Amino acid sequence: MRTEQQMMDLILRVAEQDSRIRAAYLNGSRTNPNAPKDKYQDFDVVYAVTDIAPFASDNGWLSVFGPLAIMQEPSRIDLAFGHEPDPFRRHTRLMLFADGNRIDLTVAELDLAVAEYTKDSLTLPLLDKDGILPQIPPPSDRNYWVKRPTEAQFQGNCNEFWWCLNNVAKGINRDELPYVMEMLNVYVREALMLALDWSVGIETSFSVSTGKAGKFLKLHLSPERYEALKKTYPDGDYAHIWDAVFAACALFSEISRETAAALGYHYLVGEEVGTLRYLRAMRNEWEVLRKGETP
Known part of the structure; x- marks a missing residue:
């Protein structure tokens, strides 16, 4: 199983090398100083992108993260059951990899990603190529x-x-x-x-x-x-x-x-x-x- 550092390095490297990804941040238990730490914690990642369509319509680019055991795309399931998701503003993939690591990866349009950045107290900035992410306090579970x-x-x-x-x-x-x-x-x-x-x-x-x-x-x-x-x-x-x-x-x-x-x-x-x-x-x-x- 890849280590936390290996996974974080990979998540950051993908964002750095893709010019369409302008910012990235982490949510969830891995940012929570009060949550028990273990290897089973998810990596809850948001990529702020200039054009969401290529990311939402194609799964090929995800191969860089490693072999998958299973993946879920909630918006596609919603659509199958008659709900109307908005995949061209935000698209999420829940990915469990063959080595046991899990990434819950959301790609979102720049303005939406920035607007949601300050709403969750468990948020840790990873990358900001254009200085678009506002200043926030250190991660805390106070919202919860x-x-x-x-x-x-x-x-x-x-x-x-x-x-x-x-x-x-x-x-x-x-x-x-x-x-x-x-x-x-x-x-x-x-x-x-x-x-x-x-x-x-x-x-x-x-x-x-x-x-x-x-x-x-x-x-x-x-x-x-x-x-x-x-x-x-x-x-x-x-x-x-x-x-x-x-x-x-x-x-x-x-x-x-x-x-x-x-x-x-x-x-x-x-x-x-x-x-x-x-x-x-x-x-x-x-x-x-x-x-x-x-x-």
Whole structure:
């Protein structure tokens, strides 16, 4: 596997040698001083170009980066599903190479690339042939820090968590496993992860990022709380799913009550009580159904 330095040298050399590429910069975790470093991190690169058409229409020029294992062009997939991308302003290729390195490479028109340059706090300039890139602070993950919720946001998230659990329960009792997993691992989990984010935010004065999909939560939660989170991930066995549901309820209740106390917000206990009563009744019905009896 090529080293980070070899990859950065290659990315920069391609930009330097192509007169159509006028500037280049790096985004993402490799610019983040707080992100754990390893060889699996992507190289999120933007090339600012004078004419995007040749770059967007031809993949031949990409061979300089090495043999590919697989590549994805999101705009072409969007087009296939009836969405209307704008490939002549920006075009992105996600490239996984045979040696395991990955480059997420965006080519963008000069004005667009410059306009977006200052929007992401995780930005590191690599090349500026014409002095078109404005001055920016050193890379920081401040744009991604957990945000303090308003009371309305807090209560809305609590309502979303407790409400969506009824769909999980109904799906279990109807033996609709794909639906159950969608409800639990998308809608319910999204509310749970947001609650965990807020809990971490309170502990850190809202000055850290938990990463995409909570990938850094393990760094910020106590071992006991992280173990509690792990118990909310079930397999396809309904008995295990019920255990995960009640594990999620216990964890969500604990952290949300703490958040309400810390921020001076009102926690709507009635929503929790009513939902738990319903879930217990539905689990009892499932136990009867599992035995082949009529509930």
